[in-house]
Amino acid sequence: MSGEIIDGKLIANYYREQLKEKISDLSTSGIVPGLAVILVGDNHASHTYVKMKRKACSKLGIHSELYQYDDGLTEDQLLDKIRELNNQDHIHGILVQLPLPKQINPITVIETISPSKDVDGFHPVSIGKMVTNQDTFYSCTPFGIMKMLEYENISIEGKHVVILGRSNIVGKPSGHLFLNRNATVTFCHSKTENIPYYTRQADILVSAVGKANLIDAGDIKEGAIVIDVGMNRDDEGNLCGDVNFSKVKEKASRITPVPGGVGPMTITMLLYNTVKSAEWALANRKNG
Ligand code: NAP
Numbered sequence: 401m402s403g404e405i406i407d408g409k410l411i412a413n414y415y416r417e418q419l420k421e422k423i424s425d426l427s428t429s430g431i432v433p434g435l436a437v438i439l440v441g442d443n444h445a446s447h448t449y450v451k452m453k454r455k456a457c458s459k460l461g462i463h464s465e466l467y468q469y470d471d472g473l474t475e476d477q478l479l480d481k482i483r484e485l486n487n488q489d490h491i492h493g494i495l496v497q498l499p500l501p502k503q504i505n506p507i508t509v510i511e512t513i514s515p516s517k518d519v520d521g522f523h524p525v526s527i528g529k530m531v532t533n534q535d536t537f538y539s540c541t542p543f544g545i546m547k548m549l550e551y552e553n554i555s556i557e558g559k560h561v562v563i564l565g566r567s568n569i570v571g572k573p574s575g576h577l578f579l580n581r582n583a584t585v586t587f588c589h590s591k592t593e594n595i596p597y598y599t600r601q602a603d604i605l606v607s608a609v610g611k612a613n614l615i616d617a618g619d620i621k622e623g624a625i626v627i628d629v630g631m632n633r634d635d636e637g638n639l640c641g642d643v644n645f646s647k648v649k650e651k652a653s654r655i656t657p658v659p660g661g662v663g664p665m666t667i668t669m670l671l672y673n674t675v676k677s678a679e680w681a682l683a684n685r686k687n688g
Contacts, residue, residue: 403652411551412664422675423461433678434463435493436485441471446497456667462674471501479512486514492677493519519673533580537673542574544665545627557582562598564588565608574606607642617647626655629662
């Protein structure tokens with residue numbers, strides 16, 4: 401068997417086209433979705449991510465504003481800026497690019513963002529709603545995985561989903577979204593013993609660890625669906641995931657590549673959440 405490749409770029413474009421229609425509908429009510437992006441310090445990767453996010457906004461007609469600070473910014477200054485943005489009607493989403501300099505506590509920062517503008521889905525209110533299966537902003541990478549599977553018509557109910565990684569932004573929320581869709585979920589992490597024992601049982605395997613070649617063909621079940629979230633560099637410096645793609649592809653039924661798999665979906669879901677927030681703001685305005 402040779403697995404079918406799940407084309408994240410194509411799927412991301414499909415959802416971005418849908419968003420264009422929603423943005424056009426919003427414009428008839430005089431609303432342009434607005435995203436405020438806060439960038440602190442000179443982390444090279446953060447600058448690249450912010451550039452990509454703002455470019456994606458601009459392509460779709462989402463207004464974005466960048467607030468850029470050097471790494472001497474105090475926590476109070478950052479919190480004041482967030483509170484100001486919380487009160488601005490033309491801003492529907494607030495994104496603080498992580499990591500932050502060490503004098504700033506990211507938990508305090510996330511908790512200061514209004515849950516109604518938490519388009520990254522990191523606020524405890526968003527997480528609580530997700531865990532209790534309510535509509536909310538879901539964090540972008542896990543949500544992107546779900547939308548990808550939805551596009552591919554892959555059924556989730558009753559499936560055994562094994563998640564490698566338990567971070568607050570990828571592993572844990574991914575598991576909860578699968579659980580909400582009636583999957584049976586197993587989490588593995590750095591302290592799990594005999595990880596292949598679990599991965600070989602997976603109907604759907606999600607790897608969100610950050611280690612190249614962690615998963616080989618012997619670690620999966622014949623016909624499994626493999627979602628590779630990892631973003632690593634191989635020995636030649638090329639971008640790669642956690643999965644030995646060429647080997648695992650021969651045994652999986654479907655597989656996401658890196659690059660071109662989960663990555664493009666993550667930014668798309670940030671756009672999705674920003675548009676959703678603008679739609680909620682309009683609905684609230686109409687309801688007085
Ligand atoms: P993270 O916070 O470093 O978490 C990594 C997780 O992997 C931890 O839960 C850790 O366990 C677990 N782990 C470490 N070694 C393991 C092993 N040998 N077997 C099983 N689990 C192991 O990373 P993250 O932020 O979740 O990101 C994970 C990867 O996804 C990274 O490569 C990142 O670059 C990538 N990523 C991609 C996107 C995208 O859009 N494509 C978005 C976000 C992240 P402990 O909890 O026990 O330490």
